[in-house]
Amino acid sequence: MGSTLRIVNGRVHDPANGVDGKTRDICIKDGKIVKSVPPKTKCVDAKGMVVMPGGVDIHCHIAGAKANIARKLQPDDHRRDIHRRMELEKINTRSGTGGTVPSTFTTGYRYATLGYTTAMEAAAPPLLARHTLEELDDTPVIDKGFYILMGNNVLLYKMLQEERHEEIRNAVAWWLNATKSYTTKLVSPGSDEPWKGHRNATITQLNDKIDGFEQLTPRKIITSMVNTVDDLGLPHPVHIHCNNLGHSGNYKTTLETMKAADGRRIHVTHIQFHSYGGKPDGEPTSKAPEIAEYINNNPNITADVGQVMFGKSTSMTADAPLAWMLTRYSNDKRWVNADTECESGCGIIPFAYQERVYTHALQWATGLELFLLSKDPWRMVLSTDHPNGGAFTSYPRLIRTLMDREFRKQQMESVNQRAVAKIKRGHHMEREYTLQEIAIITRAGPARILGLKNKGHLGPGADADITIYDEHEDKELMFSAPRYVIKDGRLIIDNHEFRNNHEGKILHVSPLYDEGIEDVIRPFVEDFYTIRFDNYAVSDHYAPRREVIPTTKQ
Amino acid sequence: MDKTMILVPGRTTKQGVGLIDSKFKKDYREATTTVEINVEDMARLGLEDGCKVKLRSADGVVTVKCTGRRTEDLPPGLMFIAYGPPTSKLMGKDTAASGMPLSKHLEVELKRVS
């Protein structure tokens, strides 16, 4: 590219490199951060501003079959939130619609407008990876990747039942390569078989037998996948949506799941939804302290919170039984179920979190507790499980809630008081996140958890993905409108204006595997899927701009 | 003799195969200009296989050939024809704000030609 840029006079927050608000220059060349640039380089004057790496969203649902049904489902959500086409000096942007499941172009532009430069689609069935990649290709500016659903994979179950562990490792590696994805995702392992095959039955205990696979339990699947991914040396560990999401008393399942990792790395996603006490089928209470304590004490565990934000949301999950359960509690009865052969399920229901409702207020408070009790912000990072807990456009408000205890108090006073009463009182409730800590939970931490060495920091060699915010007392205002956003060294947002379009790249892994595994996968696909094995894997055509993130074995 | 019947246009393999070759060629034309009528209706209306009939709907009129079907296959009062230019002429234009014109269950009057 050849272009250079220098950011001067800004207060830099680069936690990964130990820079906490010092004023220093950031030099950019050819899309990367470098030590120095020629003196005549164009400068961006960031006086009075805060400079951070671009935001990294570790878990969101923005592209693929599930997202698209949710889009199709809610024209009402789009009508209220249009996104105009812009004809600017250098570029034209595409129009779109928003709401909780924006159209793809709008998704990319809005992430960029918030200063986020990387986002990871959290769940795609491998068979439909092509669809996710097509949508990501139409999601501008940001870099992106996705996780493939493997926790309810029938072939892997068969292998696991017969303890063919070597084959499992090769099969998982094959699947990651075939789909150009980032890691394996487990969603409520074991729950699809009873749902699809046993008239919508559910599974609740980690030691429950799985329908049709009597030697298997959710625990065995979790252990196997944690070990497999660890053996493969993937940059990001197994990413798990624990069993029993949303159910009272589920914190026990979450603790058991974390223990099942047995010291190996595991990432527990939207952990707020898995931190409830109370009796099964009774009212939930918060067990955030127990969960936070376990994570604080066990460095092999990382998590993202999955904060609930009041207002409209869309419950959109591979946890199909969960969505069915939620229909009881949603005013909007438009329920969607979508099975994917041999691989996964999906459930969607439009939702809204309301301050006055006990459960919703309890969920909201639980999430905040997790943030406030976390001793290691590197391992308890920010997410709303977009759009399940709330849209990603609510991140600035969440940041303010964490940084501004007065604002937080006001909100606490306006929500269901019975729920607030259930929250543990303590010193942590007064905590205010610093800018540095925000930089950790929204950029440096997610990048590190993801194993993205060139993201989330501003040291030489990093991708030049940079966000510059005006310092503002109102942190919601500050984080919702960055002054400058730079992606791969290009000024996308320049003085609040959208200036340049950009196409990000797909980040994926390509672990080594024994090609002989195809002789095992092929007959299974030809017998029990409905496409031919040689038509399954995704060709390079679907990821024209991509970067392979190496495993620790490569 | 006039008679109001319900016409059901639909796909057939012959029409499907025909349209691949060309919509201007014989096979497609034949498939889309032959209406199936219940044999009892045909007897009542004095029609025989291969004779020409005029079908008139609120929106258009076409001339097609007829062929008989048993009652087990096609109930009285109902007629079937493969989709094509003739059925398009008979189709209504009101979509009731849905985008979809009513393309099946068209009320048509039947009249023998010649």
Add this chain to the structure above:
Amino acid sequence: MMRVAEKAKSEGNIKIVEDATCTFCGCLCDDMVLTVDVDAKKITKAKNACVLGKALFLNYEEEDRPFALIGGKEATTAEAVEEAAQILANARFPIIYGMSDTTCETQRKAVGLMDMLGGTIDSTTSVCHGPTGMALQGVGESTATLGEIKNRADLVIYWGGNPAESLPRHFARYAVTAKGMYTPNRKKDRTIVNIDVRHTKSVPVADIFIQVKPGADFELLWALRALVKNRHVDPNIEKKTGVSLKTMKDLVERMKNCRYGVLFFGMGLTMTRGRHFNSAAILSLGSDLNEYTHFIATPMRGHGNVTGADTVVAWQTGYPFGVNFSRGYPKFNPGEFTATDMFVRGDADAGLILASDPGSNFTQAAVDHMKKIPMIVLDPKYTHTAKLARVAFTTAHYGINVPGTAYRSDGVPIELRTCLDSKYPSDEEVITAIYRRVEQLLIAKKRSKGANNKRQKAA
């Protein structure tokens, strides 16, 4: 950039291409084995193809037709691009319609073209399962990919569709005689029900045939919903629908007690009295049954990539079809921005028809209007629409000459293989060329408008 690896063996002039995909219908069978005579540019065998697929492949020929026609006269592609771009750039309310027989890559560009122009985009969905898309917006749906049905379904109900003739391999590949994980005995492990107004060629495979009176599907569906929920249904429903309460109750018992039930439905519901209400009723019935067992309701779709069309339009705009960009953002309104209505009311002042033949399939009032406005057509074949168009492009066949993506009726995306080159451009190339030229024309228009304004101010 690497496409799906070619799976072909050559021996002299003959090439055998495996795992090719047939794009005729929504089954999108990807197990074609094509024998290709490369010199003759013909496909001589299409193993595994049904009668429609065989017609598609064996009738393929590289016709010796002009690259384009302008006003009926031979022209080059480039000349036609210029003419088409002029038409679109000067239109105030243009529409792109069709899209069901072309690649997703093309569809994506077509939406972009209308976005830039502030025009309207609609696909054949609006006259196929558009009503089902509208119903989804109202009631949701319970659905599955076809492999789930193959593996698990023990009760399969076909309603208002005739797959024997429109989706000939549907029975064998997915739902009736297919062998699956929990259906090793094929049809013996399943009960097949067929509900229609007449005895079609799909009825013989059914164990139960229920004949419903034309135009009474909604009432029958609603009665079934009521019976599923154990409500009382007035016996006058029998006269209304032509179906006895006994038959209805029997069907409901089967539905409640199966292990995995499927309702497949077709144009018999979407194209008849009620339209999206019929679709909503059957989708609701499918969803309701999940109180008792695992049940899905899913449309059968007739064209190779019509599902791709609504998938693409939805991800790019938020809405599945009938989308207008006149205000600079997508608006959705069936009846206002759907092609039939836009032509019938005479709103459209220019049309680009991509991979479809409304000149033959649309109602006469729409065709009459199409004759009055400048129309552009892209099609491998010379169609009724091409006949009435101002500009007609001959383009190459997707899935034979042109690679790309297509979505099966259940949403599974497949990358198409090619087996023969074509001298004609692909739809995507033509749309891209038109896009670039329109972009230039719009910039020029803007500049001259700006210059005129300056002159007026100065004067």
